[in-house]
Amino acid sequence: MKVAAAGVAVAVLLALPAVLNAYALTVFVLIFFYAYLGQAWNIVGGYTGQLSVGHAAFVGVGGYTAAMLAASDWAITPWAGMFVGGALAAVLGGIIGYLGFRFGLRGFYFVLLTVAFAEVCRIVVSNVDALGGALGLYITFTGNPRQFQFQDQRAYYYVALALMLLATGVAALLERRRFGIYLTAIREDEAACEALGVPTFRYKMLAMLVSSFLTGLGGTFYAFYLFSLQPNTVFGIPLSVEIIIRPIIGGAGTLLGPILGSLILTPLGEVSRAYFGQSGLHGAHLVVYGVLLIAVVLFLPQGAYPALRQLFTRKRA
Amino acid sequence: MAVGLTLIFGVMRVVNFAHGDMMVWGMYLAFVLATRGGVDPYVAFPLCAMALFVLGVAVQRGLVDRIVDAPHEMQILLMLGVALVLENTALLAFGPEPARVRSRLVTEPLWLGPLFIDTPRLVTFVVAIVLTLALSMFLFRTELGRLIRAAADNPYGARVIGADVGRIYAAAFGIGAACVGAAGALVSPILPFQPPTGLSLSVTSFNIVIIGGMGSLLGAFIGGLLVSVAESLGAVFLRPSLKELFSFSLLIVILLFRPAGLFGKRAS
Amino acid sequence: MSQPLLSVTGLGKRFGGLQAVKDLTFEVGEGEIVALIGPNGAGKTTAFALISGFLTPDGGRVTFVGRDLRGLAPHEVNALGLARTFQIMRPFPRLTVVRNVMIATLGRHPGVAEAERRARAVLDELGLGAKADLPAGGLTLAERKRLELARALGTEPRLLLLDEVMSGLNDAETERIVDLVRAINARGVAILLIEHVMRAVMSLAQRIVVLNYGERIAEGRPDAVANDPRVIEAYLGDEETAAAPA
Numbered sequence: 001m002k003v004a005a006a007g008v009a010v011a012v013l014l015a016l017p018a019v020l021n022a023y024a025l026t027v028f029v030l031i032f033f034y035a036y037l038g039q040a041w042n043i044v045g046g047y048t049g050q051l052s053v054g055h056a057a058f059v060g061v062g063g064y065t066a067a068m069l070a071a072s073d074w075a076i077t078p079w080a081g082m083f084v085g086g087a088l089a090a091v092l093g094g095i096i097g098y099l100g101f102r103f104g105l106r107g108f109y110f111v112l113l114t115v116a117f118a119e120v121c122r123i124v125v126s127n128v129d130a131l132g133g134a135l136g137l138y139i140t141f142t143g144n145p146r147q148f149q150f151q152d153q154r155a156y157y158y159v160a161l162a163l164m165l166l167a168t169g170v171a172a173l174l175e176r177r178r179f180g181i182y183l184t185a186i187r188e189d190e191a192a193c194e195a196l197g198v199p200t201f202r203y204k205m206l207a208m209l210v211s212s213f214l215t216g217l218g219g220t221f222y223a224f225y226l227f228s229l230q231p232n233t234v235f236g237i238p239l240s241v242e243i244i245i246r247p248i249i250g251g252a253g254t255l256l257g258p259i260l261g262s263l264i265l266t267p268l269g270e271v272s273r274a275y276f277g278q279s280g281l282h283g284a285h286l287v288v289y290g291v292l293l294i295a296v297v298l299f300l301p302q303g304a305y306p307a308l309r310q311l312f313t314r315k316r317a
Numbered sequence: 318m319a320v321g322l323t324l325i326f327g328v329m330r331v332v333n334f335a336h337g338d339m340m341v342w343g344m345y346l347a348f349v350l351a352t353r354g355g356v357d358p359y360v361a362f363p364l365c366a367m368a369l370f371v372l373g374v375a376v377q378r379g380l381v382d383r384i385v386d387a388p389h390e391m392q393i394l395l396m397l398g399v400a401l402v403l404e405n406t407a408l409l410a411f412g413p414e415p416a417r418v419r420s421r422l423v424t425e426p427l428w429l430g431p432l433f434i435d436t437p438r439l440v441t442f443v444v445a446i447v448l449t450l451a452l453s454m455f456l457f458r459t460e461l462g463r464l465i466r467a468a469a470d471n472p473y474g475a476r477v478i479g480a481d482v483g484r485i486y487a488a489a490f491g492i493g494a495a496c497v498g499a500a501g502a503l504v505s506p507i508l509p510f511q512p513p514t515g516l517s518l519s520v521t522s523f524n525i526v527i528i529g530g531m532g533s534l535l536g537a538f539i540g541g542l543l544v545s546v547a548e549s550l551g552a553v554f555l556r557p558s559l560k561e562l563f564s565f566s567l568l569i570v571i572l573l574f575r576p577a578g579l580f581g582k583r584a585s
Numbered sequence: 586m587s588q589p590l591l592s593v594t595g596l597g598k599r600f601g602g603l604q605a606v607k608d609l610t611f612e613v614g615e616g617e618i619v620a621l622i623g624p625n626g627a628g629k630t631t632a633f634a635l636i637s638g639f640l641t642p643d644g645g646r647v648t649f650v651g652r653d654l655r656g657l658a659p660h661e662v663n664a665l666g667l668a669r670t671f672q673i674m675r676p677f678p679r680l681t682v683v684r685n686v687m688i689a690t691l692g693r694h695p696g697v698a699e700a701e702r703r704a705r706a707v708l709d710e711l712g713l714g715a716k717a718d719l720p721a722g723g724l725t726l727a728e729r730k731r732l733e734l735a736r737a738l739g740t741e742p743r744l745l746l747l748d749e750v751m752s753g754l755n756d757a758e759t760e761r762i763v764d765l766v767r768a769i770n771a772r773g774v775a776i777l778l779i780e781h782v783m784r785a786v787m788s789l790a791q792r793i794v795v796l797n798y799g800e801r802i803a804e805g806r807p808d809a810v811a812n813d814p815r816v817i818e819a820y821l822g823d824e825e826t827a828a829a830p831a
Contacts, residue, residue: 051390053397103573107389112523113572116565123562178691178700185688188677195637195671197663197692197740237516241401248394276409283405283512290401297395298383 013161017154025153031266032160033221038246038258039167040214044207045244046252047171047180049187051107054096054114056239057121058089058212062219063229064125065089067137070147078148082220089216090209092117097208101201115237122235136230139223148224156225163221164259167214171255174210183207184253215243238286245289249296251303260305265289334396335376337519338403339494343369343501344418344510345411351418358418359440362502366495373494377487385486400515408512418505441503448499452492465489521564527571588651590615590744590775591636591667596645598631598799605631607799609645613744618766618776620786620807623796624819629779630672632796633746637669638662650743664692668742670733672749672779678722682713685721685732689739704739711735711765727758734762738769745769747778751785759785787811795819 017025041055062085069081076084099105100113126134143151150156174180182203185193190200223229233239250261269285276284300307343365350356350364376399384391456462468485508514589612596609606628613619621629634640636647638659647654649667657665668689677685686704687697694700708714711731716724724732730750737745747766751759763785770776780786786793786807793810795803797819803810810816 049390051393099569099573105572108393109572111393112527113569116568116572120562120565120569123565176697178695178697181684181687181691181697184680185677185684188679189675191639191659192671192675192677192736193688194639194659195663195669195675196689196736197660197668198688199658199660201658241397283408286401286405287409290398290403290405293398293401294380294395297387297391297398298380301384301387301391 010165014158017157022153025157027267027270029153029156029160029225030270031262032157032164033218033225034242034246034266035259035262036160036163036167036221037215037218037243038250038262039164039171040211040218041243042211042247042252042258043171043174043183043214044204044211046247046254046257047174047183047187048204048207049253050100050204050208051111051244052096052114052208052211053111053237053240053244054116054118055212055215055243056235056237057114057118058093058215059219059222059239059243060118060121060125060229060231060234061089061092062086062216063223063234064131064137064219065216066148066220067139067223067229068131070139071137077146078220078224079146082148082217085219086213086216089219090213092121093208093212093215094205096212097205101204101208115240118235118237118240122231125235126231131231132229134231136228136234137223139227139229141227148220159221160225163218168255168259170210170214175255179203179206187253241289245293247303249292249304251305251307254303254305257303257305260308261303264304265292333493334393334519335399335403336493336497336522337517338400338407338515339369339372340497340501340518341407341510341512341515342372342403343498344505344508344514345407345416346498347502347505348411348416348418351420357420358502358505359420359444362444362499365502366499369498369501370491370495372498374487374491376494377490378483381490382483382486400519404512404515407515411512413511413513415509415511417509420506441507444503445500448496452496455492461485461488517561523568527568589613590617590650591777592648593632593636594646594648596632596635596647597643598628598635598640599643604799606635606642609796609799609801611794611801611804613775613777615743616770616773616775618770618778618789618791620790620793621777621779621796622781622783622786622793623802627796627819628799629796630748631799633669633748633779636662637667637746663740663742666741666743667746668737668740668744669746670737670748670750672752674729674733676721676724676729676732676736678720680721681718682721682724682732683708683717686735686739689736690741693741704735707735707739710768711738712761727754730754730758730762731765734765738774742774744775744777747776747780749779749781751780751782763789 016028020028037055037059041052044050045052045055062082065085065088066078066081069076069084070078096114096117100110105113125131131137139149141149143149145155150159171180174183182193182198185198186200186203193200219234222234246261246265247258248261249265250259250263251257268288272285272288296303346365346368347358347361350361351358356364380395380399381392384395454462456466464485465488468482468489591613593612594610596606597604598606609628609632611619621632623629631640635642636649636654638654638657638661641656649662649665652665654662654665677688680688683701683704686707687700690700690703690707691697694703705714705717708717711734713728713731713735716728721729721732734747734750737747750766751762754762759782766776766778766789776789778786778789790807793803793805793807794801795810795813795816802815802819803813805813
């Protein structure tokens with residue numbers, strides 16, 4: 001049943017570009033991409049309950065790495081560079097995780113640690129001229145697929161879709177295995193986990209490594225889709241907020257939460273950005289995000305997806 | 318500002334991402350009063366404090382009260398939501414350009430012999446000290462102040478002795494917000510500001526409070542001094558844009574080695 | 586007794602000015618049931634935390650299956666076959682009951698299907714089979730006590746540390762736990778329990794260690810301990826006396 005539904009959904013998404021206009025295509029690219037980032041965050045932030053508000057740093061590290069490698073004398077294709085970027089992001093994630101978990105930083109202290117690391121990255125990159133300094137890096141458009149660039153928007157659509165499916169597949173796999181089951185228990189009560197023989201430190205580290213690696217991969221897409229990387233945007237707190245808000249509103253620690261969250265928020269954000277942005281009013285979409293976040297915390301603390309599921313099972317019963 | 322933050326944190330153990338944005342709202346209120354009403358920010362700051370007090374009580378009563386028993390993470394997210402709304406309504410209302418308020422009362426720099434003193438800074442500093450003293454008096458000498466400290470130490474105990482904890486929290490949150498509002502108005506002639514300033518102000522104030530010790534008033538004050546000294550020293554030796562690096566690195570180190578700050582009670 | 590399963594030697598722990606556990610020495614043999622009793626605040630729960638790796642002792646040593654436990658994390662202690670329950674029960678409230686127990690069984694059975702099979706078997710044994718697929722947050726107090734026991738059992742321990750698994754239960758429920766503990770013990774699992782319910786202690790324990798102010802003041806067979814003047818003195822004035830020896 002579930003597999004069939006997932007198959008139908010994927011088939012529809014594969015066929016969709018045939019009927020979408022250019023603008024709708026762009027919106028879908030963003031829906032998939034932010035769902036992907038949300039899914040990657042969800043592994044450590046949702047399932048494991050370690051609230052990282054510094055995930056933008058992994059996007060930044062991944063993006064800068066791939067862009068620098070592509071622009072270097074070796075001209076390494078971003079298709080390979082993205083894995084180097086992911087690996088470096090995982091190294092950073094490993095450092096943050098090691099310090100945070102080893103020193104037992106919880107709740108707000110862990111949030112602050114992740115924010116502080118992201119800010120340190122932002123400031124350092126802003127001040128290194130070799131990385132383009134505060135102005136950042138610009139990528140010239142060649143339209144060469146080898147350079148992760150495509151003349152046809154539909155190619156970006158499929159790459160973003162593939163990323164989202166990849167992260168969802170990883171999360172689905174985790175949910176079914178010991179790894180994922182342990183993570184959900186760590187979120188509930190770490191001491192009880194230890195008493196039952198769960199090596200909590202190791203599993204939190206693994207979750208952080210997987211999450212930061214995947215987020216780092218996404219950095220390459222970000223760089224070569226938008227053709228630019230600016231320290232204030234890729235390492236900034238606002239991007240971290242964009243990353244975490246979708247899975248939280250959709251349902252943190254659920255498989256479909258990040259996707260549902262992105263389906264709701266991305267178009268909403270785009271519409272309000274387009275509508276208010278035209279009249280010179282910026283930030284409207286962030287007001288909407290803020291209000292939604294408050295509403296979800298107050299009324300649907302588990303997120304939209306579990307609430308919807310409950311609604312349907314109740315109707316059926 | 319750090320005084321406001323530490324008061325709220327000490328009382329509620331509710332972490333407030335919205336603090337910097339409340340301060341920015343204090344600044345913009347001063348800005349509006351100055352440009353539309355011709356009220357000098359050094360006169361207007363009590364008004365800003367009152368407005369923010371109302372906002373703080375409203376946030377506490379309307380939002381935080383509903384989830385005091387929810388997991389800590391939920392409170393962080395709630396405040397993140399409030400911060401987003403505050404920051405971006407400011408953006409909608411005032412636009413992204415930096416704003417600055419000119420004070421007509423205090424403009425002339427003061428020369429003390431060879432020493433040059435920037436008067437607006439001096440006035441701000443003096444008023445901040447007076448406010449801190451007043452707040453300490455309030456917390457340690459008045460009935461409500463004692464109740465606030467009692468509720469911070471042991472909410473259950475405070476409830477048992479019949480204190481209206483909800484009212485106390487609301488008062489504490491409101492007073493914290495008021496301090497931030499006053500601080501915003503007071504620094505508005507010194508610091509150019511724009512809506513995104515809120516986030517970096519919040520981060521700076523976390524630095525100050527954590528370095529100084531969560532929940533300790535004296536600690537927040539000393540933490541504030543330490544952070545500003547560190548940042549100015551950094552600015553002397555490094556590019557100005559790198560000075561924030563100092564406080565963030567300091568924050569990471571202090572987070573790791575002394576989670577309750579230099580003067581706070583150690584969390585066990 | 587040959588090589589004891591657990592041996593605690595000269596164990597000490599101080600919190601600030603309070604000596605919570607002082608020079609504590611005792612042993613638990615293979616397959617034995619030993620009770621640790623004493624007035625409130627005598628250091629029993631602290632002793633559990635020291636043995637199970639949740640606290641680091643200031644001095645002394647804990648040896649289990651011939652291994653020094655110094656420096657081991659709680660999960661490593663558990664992997665050696667020493668499981669504990671918490672006085673304040675700590676179920677994972679949002680996970681189902683069977684998932685709760687799977688967290689325990691997965692340690693020795695990494696395959697999810699096998700872990701689930703074993704978890705359900707444990708739940709059936711403890712009479713929680715019907716509740717297996719409900720969220721643990723909705724269980725009654727008595728059920729949560731049994732879930733706590735089920736989880737500890739799910740790690741397949743050789744020694745089970747039970748911290749007040751009977752407190753707050755009515756007579757019938759207590760009786761049920763006593764029977765369960767006896768059945769578990771019959772399969773060869775040694776048991777060290779902290780308990781205030783004296784009737785249960787007297788009927789279960791083969792040996793009793795009495796703590797007061799962190800120190801061992803008596804040790805022996807239940808009837809001998811119950812008549813020990815030092816024990817009676819320690820309990821005098823304590824509100825637990827009502828339910829206590831005599």
